[in-house]
Amino acid sequence: MSFQTRETKLHRWMKWGAVVVASIVALLIVVAISVYFLVRQSLPALDGNASVVGLTSSTTINRDALGTVNISAANAIDAARALGYVHAQERFFEMDLARRSAAGELSELLGKATLKMDEAKRLHRFRARLTTALASLSGNERAQLAAYTAGGECGAG
Incomplete structure (x- = not known):
């Protein structure tokens, strides 16, 4: 096996490794953003106006x-x-x-x-x-x- 063939295989493995690592990082970012928005959505709205059924006057x-x-x-x-x-x-x-x-x-x-x-x-x-x-x-x-x-x-x- 020549030196060039080994180097080509090494570059190929490094390229695929970089793709896998980048994919995992991207997936983690998407999961983190999704969790943030899901948690944020579950919090009560503390600002603005809300309609509460049954109020007889402005509250x-x-x-x-x-x-x-x-x-x-x-x-x-x-x-x-x-x-x-x-x-x-x-x-x-x-x-x-x-x-x-x-x-x-x-x-x-x-x-x-x-x-x-x-x-x-x-x-x-x-x-x-x-x-x-x-x-x-x-x-x-x-x-x-x-x-x-x-x-x-x-x-x-």
Whole structure:
């Protein structure tokens, strides 16, 4: 085998190696950009206007530089709806975990690791107690709670 043949084979391998490395780098860049936009898309829109079904008057949600929320509403029902909207935007996963934890249903999401905790929580029958507590609320309190829930559904959607 001559020196030139070895050199030609070496150049061919180097050329293919460079193509493979460049392809892998390009693929990693495409994956990184895709992940960035998918994660970015899942974040709540904190600027601009949003249409929240059921508001009876103009309601404003402002956030300061630290992200602290200030709600301005003409009545308590609209304020509750706006608060539910904000909570769902910012804390939906936390709210879902708290609901599942209180009901003893974390194992449905996290598996066997939380089964003993779920069994202990179910002894307290928090869901049944909540139903009893809801029945004792006044009409105005129920309306505020319903508005909060509706705002949460809108904010999560």
